[in-house]
Amino acid sequence: MLRTILIFGASAAIAASIPMVYQSNPRLIEGLLRSAVAARPATDTQPDVKLAALQDKPAITQPLGRKFVVEADARGHFTSQFKLNGRQVDGMIDTGATLVAINTSTARRIGLSLNPSDFTRQVNTANGTIKAAVVTVDRLQIGNIQLDDVQAVVLDDKALQTNLIGMSFLTRLQKYQVENGALLLVQ
Template identity: 70%
Template sequence: MLRKFLILGVFAGASASIPIVYQSNPGILENLLKSTMTSRPAVEAQPDVNLVSVPDKPAAPLPLGRKVVVTADERGHFSSAFRLNGRQVDGMIDTGSTLVAINASTARRIGLSLNPSDFSHEVNTANGTIKAAVALIDRLQIGTITVNDVQVIVLDDRALHTNLIGMSFLSRLSKYQAENGTLLLVQ
Protein backbone atom coordinates (compact mmCIF):
# COMPACT_ATOMS: atom_id res chain seq x y z
CA MET A 1 0.00 0.00 0.00
CA LEU A 2 2.83 2.40 0.86
CA ARG A 3 4.44 1.60 -2.50
CA LYS A 4 1.23 2.61 -4.34
CA PHE A 5 1.10 5.94 -2.46
CA LEU A 6 4.76 6.57 -3.25
CA ILE A 7 4.25 5.85 -6.96
CA LEU A 8 1.10 7.98 -6.99
CA GLY A 9 2.97 10.84 -5.26
CA VAL A 10 5.82 10.72 -7.78
CA PHE A 11 3.35 10.68 -10.67
CA ALA A 12 1.35 13.61 -9.23
CA GLY A 13 4.51 15.65 -8.57
CA ALA A 14 5.87 15.01 -12.06
CA SER A 15 2.58 15.91 -13.76
CA ALA A 16 2.27 19.10 -11.68
CA SER A 17 5.77 20.23 -12.66
CA ILE A 18 5.26 19.85 -16.43
CA PRO A 19 3.46 23.24 -16.83
CA ILE A 20 6.17 24.96 -14.76
CA VAL A 21 8.95 23.45 -16.87
CA TYR A 22 7.09 24.36 -20.07
CA GLN A 23 6.65 27.99 -18.96
CA SER A 24 10.33 28.36 -18.12
CA ASN A 25 11.47 26.76 -21.40
CA PRO A 26 8.76 26.18 -24.04
CA GLY A 27 11.36 24.88 -26.48
CA ILE A 28 11.75 21.65 -24.49
CA LEU A 29 8.33 20.36 -25.52
CA GLU A 30 8.86 21.45 -29.13
CA ASN A 31 12.24 19.69 -29.26
CA LEU A 32 10.75 16.51 -27.78
CA LEU A 33 7.96 16.55 -30.33
CA LYS A 34 10.44 17.20 -33.16
CA SER A 35 12.68 14.34 -32.04
CA THR A 36 9.76 11.90 -32.02
CA MET A 37 8.64 13.11 -35.44
CA THR A 38 12.12 12.80 -36.97
CA SER A 39 12.44 9.19 -35.76
CA ARG A 40 9.45 8.22 -37.94
CA PRO A 41 9.83 7.99 -41.72
CA ALA A 42 8.61 11.12 -43.46
CA VAL A 43 5.43 10.67 -45.45
CA GLU A 44 6.00 13.63 -47.72
CA ALA A 45 9.02 15.89 -47.94
CA GLN A 46 8.31 19.56 -47.32
CA PRO A 47 9.75 22.02 -49.86
CA ASP A 48 12.44 24.42 -48.71
CA VAL A 49 11.21 27.98 -48.37
CA ASN A 50 13.60 30.74 -49.33
CA LEU A 51 12.50 34.12 -47.99
CA VAL A 52 13.88 37.06 -49.93
CA SER A 53 13.48 40.59 -48.65
CA VAL A 54 12.77 43.51 -50.94
CA PRO A 55 15.59 46.06 -50.65
CA ASP A 56 13.34 49.15 -50.62
CA LYS A 57 10.84 47.89 -48.06
CA PRO A 58 11.58 46.01 -44.82
CA ALA A 59 10.41 42.41 -44.72
CA ALA A 60 7.31 41.73 -42.68
CA PRO A 61 8.07 39.83 -39.47
CA LEU A 62 6.89 36.25 -39.22
CA PRO A 63 4.69 35.93 -36.10
CA LEU A 64 5.00 32.78 -33.99
CA GLY A 65 2.60 33.40 -31.08
CA ARG A 66 4.51 35.64 -28.68
CA LYS A 67 7.60 35.17 -30.85
CA VAL A 68 8.57 37.06 -34.00
CA VAL A 69 11.25 36.19 -36.55
CA VAL A 70 12.81 39.01 -38.58
CA THR A 71 14.89 38.07 -41.64
CA ALA A 72 18.07 40.02 -42.38
CA ASP A 73 18.12 42.15 -45.51
CA GLU A 74 20.85 41.92 -48.14
CA ARG A 75 23.12 44.13 -46.01
CA GLY A 76 22.63 41.91 -42.95
CA HIS A 77 20.41 44.44 -41.12
CA PHE A 78 17.22 43.41 -39.34
CA SER A 79 14.69 45.91 -40.66
CA SER A 80 10.96 45.54 -40.27
CA ALA A 81 7.66 47.33 -39.92
CA PHE A 82 6.78 48.30 -36.35
CA ARG A 83 3.79 50.03 -34.80
CA LEU A 84 4.55 52.96 -32.52
CA ASN A 85 1.45 54.25 -30.73
CA GLY A 86 -0.62 52.40 -33.34
CA ARG A 87 1.11 53.97 -36.38
CA GLN A 88 3.15 51.85 -38.76
CA VAL A 89 6.81 52.86 -38.83
CA ASP A 90 9.76 51.22 -40.56
CA GLY A 91 12.73 50.66 -38.32
CA MET A 92 15.99 48.80 -37.96
CA ILE A 93 16.78 46.75 -34.86
CA ASP A 94 20.02 48.06 -33.33
CA THR A 95 21.47 46.38 -30.23
CA GLY A 96 24.11 49.14 -30.09
CA SER A 97 21.47 51.81 -29.48
CA THR A 98 20.66 52.32 -25.79
CA LEU A 99 17.20 53.70 -26.55
CA VAL A 100 14.72 53.46 -29.36
CA ALA A 101 15.75 56.39 -31.58
CA ILE A 102 13.25 58.09 -33.86
CA ASN A 103 13.45 61.23 -35.94
CA ALA A 104 11.29 64.30 -35.37
CA SER A 105 9.00 63.51 -38.34
CA THR A 106 8.22 60.08 -36.93
CA ALA A 107 7.62 61.61 -33.48
CA ARG A 108 5.00 63.95 -34.95
CA ARG A 109 3.35 61.07 -36.89
CA ILE A 110 2.93 58.96 -33.73
CA GLY A 111 1.49 61.82 -31.69
CA LEU A 112 4.47 63.13 -29.72
CA SER A 113 4.39 66.91 -29.50
CA LEU A 114 7.79 68.29 -28.65
CA ASN A 115 8.91 71.85 -28.17
CA PRO A 116 12.35 73.14 -29.20
CA SER A 117 13.15 73.41 -25.48
CA ASP A 118 12.65 69.63 -25.15
CA PHE A 119 15.80 69.07 -27.22
CA SER A 120 18.06 69.69 -24.22
CA HIS A 121 20.00 66.42 -24.08
CA GLU A 122 23.33 65.99 -25.82
CA VAL A 123 23.93 62.59 -27.39
CA ASN A 124 27.00 61.19 -29.06
CA THR A 125 26.35 59.61 -32.43
CA ALA A 126 28.55 58.29 -35.20
CA ASN A 127 28.22 61.76 -36.76
CA GLY A 128 29.16 63.71 -33.63
CA THR A 129 27.33 65.29 -30.69
CA ILE A 130 23.79 66.55 -31.29
CA LYS A 131 20.80 67.76 -29.28
CA ALA A 132 17.95 65.35 -28.64
CA ALA A 133 14.68 65.04 -26.72
CA VAL A 134 13.76 62.12 -24.49
CA ALA A 135 10.13 60.98 -24.53
CA LEU A 136 7.93 58.01 -23.70
CA ILE A 137 5.76 56.21 -26.23
CA ASP A 138 2.69 54.35 -25.04
CA ARG A 139 3.12 51.22 -27.15
CA LEU A 140 5.69 49.64 -29.46
CA GLN A 141 4.62 46.56 -31.42
CA ILE A 142 6.17 44.11 -33.86
CA GLY A 143 3.98 41.23 -34.94
CA THR A 144 2.35 39.78 -31.83
CA ILE A 145 4.85 41.37 -29.43
CA THR A 146 3.75 44.52 -27.59
CA VAL A 147 5.76 46.55 -25.09
CA ASN A 148 4.16 49.49 -23.28
CA ASP A 149 5.79 52.69 -22.01
CA VAL A 150 9.01 52.57 -24.04
CA GLN A 151 11.57 55.33 -23.61
CA VAL A 152 12.66 56.91 -26.91
CA ILE A 153 15.09 59.55 -27.97
CA VAL A 154 14.04 61.98 -30.69
CA LEU A 155 16.65 63.39 -33.05
CA ASP A 156 16.49 65.93 -35.85
CA ASP A 157 15.48 64.45 -39.22
CA ARG A 158 18.90 65.35 -40.69
CA ALA A 159 20.69 63.44 -37.92
CA LEU A 160 18.59 60.26 -38.14
CA HIS A 161 17.23 58.91 -41.41
CA THR A 162 16.37 55.39 -40.17
CA ASN A 163 14.42 54.79 -36.97
CA LEU A 164 16.39 52.53 -34.62
CA ILE A 165 14.76 49.99 -32.35
CA GLY A 166 17.23 49.86 -29.49
CA MET A 167 17.69 48.34 -26.08
CA SER A 168 14.87 50.25 -24.34
CA PHE A 169 12.61 47.87 -26.32
CA LEU A 170 14.85 44.78 -26.65
CA SER A 171 15.74 44.61 -22.95
CA ARG A 172 12.03 44.28 -22.13
CA LEU A 173 11.78 41.04 -24.10
CA SER A 174 12.52 37.69 -22.51
CA LYS A 175 14.91 36.82 -25.36
CA TYR A 176 16.36 38.04 -28.63
CA GLN A 177 18.76 35.94 -30.65
CA ALA A 178 20.39 36.29 -34.07
CA GLU A 179 21.14 33.09 -35.94
CA ASN A 180 21.55 32.12 -39.61
CA GLY A 181 20.31 35.44 -41.00
CA THR A 182 17.27 35.67 -38.75
CA LEU A 183 16.55 37.46 -35.50
CA LEU A 184 14.23 35.76 -33.05
CA LEU A 185 12.32 38.05 -30.65
CA VAL A 186 10.48 36.39 -27.75
CA GLN A 187 8.26 38.14 -25.23
Protein backbone atom coordinates (compact mmCIF):
# COMPACT_ATOMS: atom_id res chain seq x y z
CA MET A 1 0.00 0.00 0.00
CA LEU A 2 2.77 2.44 0.94
CA ARG A 3 4.61 1.60 -2.27
CA THR A 4 1.48 2.38 -4.31
CA ILE A 5 1.03 5.68 -2.50
CA LEU A 6 4.67 6.61 -3.09
CA ILE A 7 4.49 5.73 -6.80
CA PHE A 8 1.24 7.66 -7.20
CA GLY A 9 2.66 10.63 -5.29
CA ALA A 10 5.83 10.68 -7.39
CA SER A 11 3.80 10.49 -10.62
CA ALA A 12 1.50 13.29 -9.50
CA ALA A 13 4.47 15.41 -8.48
CA ILE A 14 6.17 14.96 -11.84
CA ALA A 15 2.98 15.76 -13.75
CA ALA A 16 2.27 18.82 -11.63
CA SER A 17 5.81 20.17 -11.95
CA ILE A 18 5.94 20.26 -15.77
CA PRO A 19 4.07 23.60 -16.21
CA MET A 20 5.97 25.17 -13.34
CA VAL A 21 9.34 24.37 -14.87
CA TYR A 22 8.48 26.54 -17.86
CA GLN A 23 7.68 29.55 -15.72
CA SER A 24 11.39 30.10 -15.10
CA ASN A 25 10.81 31.50 -11.65
CA PRO A 26 13.95 30.51 -9.73
CA ARG A 27 12.42 31.27 -6.33
CA LEU A 28 9.46 29.02 -7.04
CA ILE A 29 11.55 26.24 -8.55
CA GLU A 30 13.86 26.24 -5.53
CA GLY A 31 10.85 26.06 -3.25
CA LEU A 32 9.14 23.04 -4.75
CA LEU A 33 9.24 19.80 -2.88
CA ARG A 34 8.04 17.03 -5.14
CA SER A 35 8.27 13.85 -3.12
CA ALA A 36 9.65 12.42 0.08
CA VAL A 37 11.80 9.33 -0.14
CA ALA A 38 12.59 7.68 3.13
CA ALA A 39 16.17 6.51 3.63
CA ARG A 40 16.29 3.61 6.04
CA PRO A 41 18.94 1.25 7.28
CA ALA A 42 18.82 -2.32 5.97
CA THR A 43 17.97 -3.64 9.46
CA ASP A 44 14.95 -1.38 9.91
CA THR A 45 11.65 -3.11 9.18
CA GLN A 46 9.39 -0.14 9.96
CA PRO A 47 8.67 2.50 7.30
CA ASP A 48 10.40 5.79 8.09
CA VAL A 49 7.65 8.07 6.78
CA LYS A 50 3.95 7.45 7.21
CA LEU A 51 2.17 9.29 4.44
CA ALA A 52 -1.22 10.55 5.52
CA ALA A 53 -1.21 8.04 8.35
CA LEU A 54 -3.08 8.38 11.59
CA GLN A 55 -0.95 9.46 14.51
CA ASP A 56 -0.36 7.16 17.47
CA LYS A 57 -2.37 9.34 19.85
CA PRO A 58 -6.12 9.68 19.30
CA ALA A 59 -7.12 12.63 17.17
CA ILE A 60 -9.14 15.41 18.73
CA THR A 61 -12.48 15.62 16.99
CA GLN A 62 -12.75 18.86 15.03
CA PRO A 63 -16.07 20.39 14.00
CA LEU A 64 -16.96 19.61 10.40
CA GLY A 65 -18.26 22.09 7.87
CA ARG A 66 -15.53 24.70 8.30
CA LYS A 67 -14.64 26.36 4.99
CA PHE A 68 -11.87 28.63 3.77
CA VAL A 69 -11.23 30.03 0.30
CA VAL A 70 -7.73 30.85 -1.01
CA GLU A 71 -7.69 33.13 -4.04
CA ALA A 72 -5.09 32.43 -6.73
CA ASP A 73 -2.31 35.00 -7.02
CA ALA A 74 -1.23 36.59 -10.31
CA ARG A 75 0.78 33.47 -11.19
CA GLY A 76 -2.15 31.15 -10.44
CA HIS A 77 -0.67 29.84 -7.18
CA PHE A 78 -2.63 29.48 -3.96
CA THR A 79 -0.62 31.40 -1.37
CA SER A 80 -1.89 32.42 2.03
CA GLN A 81 -0.96 33.03 5.61
CA PHE A 82 -1.12 30.04 7.92
CA LYS A 83 -0.60 29.48 11.59
CA LEU A 84 1.85 26.77 12.52
CA ASN A 85 1.89 26.05 16.26
CA GLY A 86 0.16 29.42 16.74
CA ARG A 87 2.76 31.44 14.77
CA GLN A 88 1.77 33.18 11.55
CA VAL A 89 3.76 32.14 8.45
CA ASP A 90 3.35 32.53 4.71
CA GLY A 91 2.97 29.45 2.57
CA MET A 92 1.79 28.02 -0.72
CA ILE A 93 -0.68 25.17 -1.03
CA ASP A 94 1.00 22.56 -3.23
CA THR A 95 -0.87 19.38 -4.18
CA GLY A 96 2.38 18.06 -5.65
CA ALA A 97 4.08 18.05 -2.25
CA THR A 98 3.55 14.80 -0.37
CA LEU A 99 4.06 16.44 3.01
CA VAL A 100 3.91 19.90 4.49
CA ALA A 101 7.41 21.29 3.99
CA ILE A 102 8.91 24.12 6.04
CA ASN A 103 12.36 25.65 6.09
CA THR A 104 14.66 25.70 9.12
CA SER A 105 13.94 29.37 9.90
CA THR A 106 10.22 28.66 10.10
CA ALA A 107 10.85 25.53 12.19
CA ARG A 108 12.74 27.64 14.77
CA ARG A 109 9.98 30.32 14.77
CA ILE A 110 7.29 27.73 15.54
CA GLY A 111 9.27 26.13 18.36
CA LEU A 112 10.81 23.09 16.70
CA SER A 113 14.33 22.48 17.95
CA LEU A 114 16.37 20.46 15.46
CA ASN A 115 19.94 19.22 15.49
CA PRO A 116 22.00 18.41 12.39
CA SER A 117 21.62 14.73 13.33
CA ASP A 118 17.83 15.03 12.85
CA PHE A 119 18.28 15.52 9.08
CA THR A 120 18.35 11.82 8.20
CA ARG A 121 15.79 11.54 5.39
CA GLN A 122 16.51 12.02 1.70
CA VAL A 123 13.91 14.04 -0.22
CA ASN A 124 13.75 14.90 -3.90
CA THR A 125 13.18 18.53 -4.78
CA ALA A 126 13.26 20.46 -8.04
CA ASN A 127 16.92 21.15 -7.24
CA GLY A 128 17.88 17.56 -6.51
CA THR A 129 18.08 15.27 -3.50
CA ILE A 130 18.72 16.83 -0.10
CA LYS A 131 18.56 15.88 3.59
CA ALA A 132 15.42 16.61 5.60
CA ALA A 133 14.10 16.12 9.11
CA VAL A 134 10.64 14.56 9.60
CA VAL A 135 8.62 16.39 12.28
CA THR A 136 5.07 16.73 13.52
CA VAL A 137 3.50 20.19 13.57
CA ASP A 138 1.25 20.31 16.63
CA ARG A 139 -1.33 22.58 14.98
CA LEU A 140 -1.74 23.88 11.41
CA GLN A 141 -4.45 26.46 10.83
CA ILE A 142 -5.67 28.41 7.83
CA GLY A 143 -8.65 30.65 8.46
CA ASN A 144 -11.05 28.68 10.65
CA ILE A 145 -9.72 25.29 9.47
CA GLN A 146 -7.43 23.69 11.99
CA LEU A 147 -5.70 20.31 12.15
CA ASP A 148 -3.55 18.86 14.92
CA ASP A 149 -0.50 16.62 14.55
CA VAL A 150 0.33 17.23 10.89
CA GLN A 151 3.37 15.40 9.53
CA ALA A 152 5.96 17.66 7.87
CA VAL A 153 9.53 17.81 6.68
CA VAL A 154 12.06 20.50 7.47
CA LEU A 155 14.53 21.54 4.78
CA ASP A 156 17.45 23.96 4.78
CA ASP A 157 16.53 27.59 4.05
CA LYS A 158 18.59 27.52 0.85
CA ALA A 159 16.62 24.53 -0.45
CA LEU A 160 13.16 25.80 0.52
CA GLN A 161 12.37 29.49 0.42
CA THR A 162 8.58 29.11 0.37
CA ASN A 163 6.80 26.95 2.96
CA LEU A 164 4.61 24.37 1.26
CA ILE A 165 1.30 23.09 2.54
CA GLY A 166 1.19 19.62 1.01
CA MET A 167 -0.94 16.53 1.00
CA SER A 168 -0.30 15.58 4.65
CA PHE A 169 -2.62 18.53 5.40
CA LEU A 170 -4.97 18.40 2.40
CA THR A 171 -5.86 14.69 2.61
CA ARG A 172 -7.17 15.19 6.12
CA LEU A 173 -9.77 17.70 4.94
CA GLN A 174 -13.28 16.71 3.91
CA LYS A 175 -12.55 18.17 0.48
CA TYR A 176 -10.44 20.63 -1.46
CA GLN A 177 -11.22 21.82 -4.96
CA VAL A 178 -10.64 24.70 -7.35
CA GLU A 179 -13.73 26.78 -8.11
CA ASN A 180 -13.72 29.96 -10.21
CA GLY A 181 -9.97 30.54 -9.79
CA ALA A 182 -10.04 29.95 -6.04
CA LEU A 183 -9.18 26.96 -3.90
CA LEU A 184 -11.98 25.85 -1.59
CA LEU A 185 -10.91 24.01 1.56
CA VAL A 186 -13.58 22.22 3.62
CA GLN A 187 -12.98 20.53 6.96
